[in-house]
Amino acid sequence: xxxxxxxxxxxxxxxxxxxxxxxxxxxxxxxxxxxxxxxxxxxxxxxxxxxxxxxxxxxxxxxxxxxxxxxxxxxxxxxxxxxxxxxxxxxxxxxxxxxxxxxxxxxxxxxxxx
Numbered sequence: 508x509x510x511x512x513x514x515x516x517x518x519x520x521x522x523x524x525x526x527x528x529x530x531x532x533x534x535x536x537x538x539x540x541x542x543x544x545x546x547x548x549x550x551x552x553x554x555x556x557x558x559x560x561x562x563x564x565x566x567x568x569x570x571x572x573x574x575x576x577x578x579x580x581x582x583x584x585x586x587x588x589x590x591x592x593x594x595x596x597x598x599x600x601x602x603x604x605x606x607x608x609x610x611x612x613x614x615x616x617x618x619x620x621x
Contacts, residue, residue, distance in 0.1 A: 580610035
């Protein structure tokens with residue numbers, strides 16, 4: 508189970524970094540669609556990249572995993588809300604939902620619930 512948690516940490520962290528660094532132009536379009544400002548977009552991006560970094564650091568420092576994974580889960584839940592708000596097709600919900608589930612798994616495992 509610990510191996511699955513580590514894999515989940517890496518999947519969440521690398522996915523977030525890839526999207527927010529290498530696919531940033533898509534992020535700009537999505538945030539415009541949601542009606543959110545550049546300031547909000549940049550704050551969310553900085554937060555997600557920082558939390559992704561903490562999830563990777565969690566491989567060596569587990570005490571940071573629960574807060575980082577729960578904060579990331581909150582951001583993924585927020586993404587779900589905005590996908591619903593603009594009535595995106597179901598396929599747009601899948602990535603943030605999958606990362607939400609992985610974040611909750613990481614938190615539950617490291618809290619000792621699993």
